[in-house]
Amino acid sequence: MSLSRRGFLGVAGAAAAGAALSPGIRLIELADARSPEEAASALNRWGLLIDATKCSEGCDACVTACNEEHGLTSLGRPQTDAQWIRKVTLKDKQTGRVTTLPMLCMHCAEPPCVDVCPTGASFKRADGIVLVDKHTCIGCRYCMMACPYKARSFIHEDITGQKPYAPRGKGTVESCTLCVHRVDTDRIPACVEACNADGGKALQFGDLNDPNSKIAKRLATEPSTQIRADLNLNTGVRYQGI
Amino acid sequence: MNRKITSLLAVPTVALVVGLLSGSVAADKKPARVPTPEINIERGEKCVEDTDYMRRHHQDLILHQRDKTVHEGIRTKKYSLKNCVDCHASKETNSVVGKEGFCESCHAYTAVKIDCFSCHTPERTEEAKVGLPAPSRDPTDMIKRSVGAVLPKTGGGG
Numbered sequence: 001m002s003l004s005r006r007g008f009l010g011v012a013g014a015a016a017a018g019a020a021l022s023p024g025i026r027l028i029e030l031a032d033a034r035s036p037e038e039a040a041s042a043l044n045r046w047g048l049l050i051d052a053t054k055c056s057e058g059c060d061a062c063v064t065a066c067n068e069e070h071g072l073t074s075l076g077r078p079q080t081d082a083q084w085i086r087k088v089t090l091k092d093k094q095t096g097r098v099t100t101l102p103m104l105c106m107h108c109a110e111p112p113c114v115d116v117c118p119t120g121a122s123f124k125r126a127d128g129i130v131l132v133d134k135h136t137c138i139g140c141r142y143c144m145m146a147c148p149y150k151a152r153s154f155i156h157e158d159i160t161g162q163k164p165y166a167p168r169g170k171g172t173v174e175s176c177t178l179c180v181h182r183v184d185t186d187r188i189p190a191c192v193e194a195c196n197a198d199g200g201k202a203l204q205f206g207d208l209n210d211p212n213s214k215i216a217k218r219l220a221t222e223p224s225t226q227i228r229a230d231l232n233l234n235t236g237v238r239y240q241g242i
Numbered sequence: 243m244n245r246k247i248t249s250l251l252a253v254p255t256v257a258l259v260v261g262l263l264s265g266s267v268a269a270d271k272k273p274a275r276v277p278t279p280e281i282n283i284e285r286g287e288k289c290v291e292d293t294d295y296m297r298r299h300h301q302d303l304i305l306h307q308r309d310k311t312v313h314e315g316i317r318t319k320k321y322s323l324k325n326c327v328d329c330h331a332s333k334e335t336n337s338v339v340g341k342e343g344f345c346e347s348c349h350a351y352t353a354v355k356i357d358c359f360s361c362h363t364p365e366r367t368e369e370a371k372v373g374l375p376a377p378s379r380d381p382t383d384m385i386k387r388s389v390g391a392v393l394p395k396t397g398g399g400g
C-alpha cells in the first residue's frame with residue numbers, strides 16, 4: 001500500500017473515530033492484512049475477550065504456551081521469575097463459587113506504565129499493543145509500580161537461550177507483548193492458540209476496531225467487563241463471567 | 243547522550259579496524275604485521291550491502307531496523323539482526339559470539355563492547371541451520387577450535 005493511500009486511510013480512520021458507535025468500535029472498512037513493509041496502524045486495535053466461565057481451575061494451557069513461546073524459564077526463585085500471564089483463582093465467600101481466569105497485560109488505551117516511564121521505553125504501538133523497548137529501558141521499574149494489574153516482571157539475572165523473536169535480558173522490564181511477533185505475521189497469540197487446542201476455548205483474539213470481527217461483534221452484543229473499570233484505562237483485554 | 247558518546251568513540255575505532263582489514267586484504271593473504279581478527283563467513287554468497295559499506299555502517303543499519311521493528315512492527319528480513327546472525331554464525335558453534343564468533347572476534351579486537359547479545363540470541367535459527375556445510379573435519383581446524391587459538395593472531399613477520 002502506498003504512503004498516500006495509507007495517509008488517506010489514516011485521515012478516514014480519524015474521521016470515523018468521531019462517529020464511533022461505542023468505545024473501540026468504529027464504522028469503517030478496515031484494510032486487509034498489512035504487508036511486511038507496512039507499519040502497524042491505528043486502524044486496528046488488538047484485544048482479547050476472556051470468558052471466565054469456560055476457564056477451568058486445573059488448566060494452565062495458556063500459561064505453559066506463553067512460557068514456551070517466549071522462552072520464559074524458571075530460575076528456581078518463583079518470587080522473581082518472569083510471568084507474562086498467570087492464572088488467578090477467586091472464591092466468593094458468600095456462595096463459595098470459584099472463578100478462575102488468566103491475568104496478563106491489559107493493553108490499556110491509556111496505559112499508566114507509559115505515563116510514568118521516564119525514558120519513553122514503555123510505549124503503546126499504533127495498533128494498541130503496549131510494549132517495552134528494552135533498548136531504552138533503564139530498569140527503574142516505575143512502570144511495575146504504576147501497573148494496576150501487576151502485569152510486568154523485572155529480569156534480575158543474566159539469561160541465555162532467548163528465542164530469536166523474543167529478546168530478553170537482565171536489567172529490563174518485560175510483560176505480555178500480545179505475541180506481537182505473531183500478530184505482525186498474521187497469526188494469533190500463543191495463549192489463544194493453546195486455549196483453543198487444549199483448553200476450554202475461553203480466549204478470543206481479534207481487532208476491536210473491526211466491526212465485522214468476532215470479538216467486536218461479541219463485545220457489541222454480549223455483556224463484558226474490564227478489570228478495574230473505575231480507572232478508565234479502556235483495556236484491550238475484556239472479561240466475561242466475573 | 244549515551245548514543246553520542248558511543249558514536250564518538252566508534253569513529254576512530256571503525257577507521258582503525260577498516261584500515262587494518264583492508265590492509266590485510268591488500269597484502270594478498272600474506273601474514274599481516276599486526277594481529278588481525280579471524281573472520282570466517284560460513285553462509286551466503288554476499289552480504290546485504292557491499293563489504294566496505296557494511297564495515298563502516300553495519301551498526302547504523304541495525305539501529306535503524308531495530309526502531310522500525312520494535313515501534314512500527316516492520317519485520318523485513320534484509321537488515322534484521324536475525325538475518326545477520328543466520329548467515330554469520332560460526333558453523334561450528336552456530337553462534338556469532340565466542341572466540342571464533344564473527345561479531346565478537348572483531349569487536350574484541352577493537353575493544354568495542356557489543357550489547358546486542360545480552361538480550362538477543364547469538365545463535366542462528368533452526369531454519370537457518372538447514373543447508374549449512376558440515377563442520378570442518380580438517381585436523382588443523384579442529385586443533386584450532388579446541389585450543390581456541392584465534393585471537394590474537396600475530397603475523398609471521400614476513
Ligand code: SF4
Nearest residue numbers: 117137138140141143
Ligand atoms: S523500568 Fe524501563 S519501561 Fe519501566 S518505567 Fe523504567 S525505563 Fe520505563
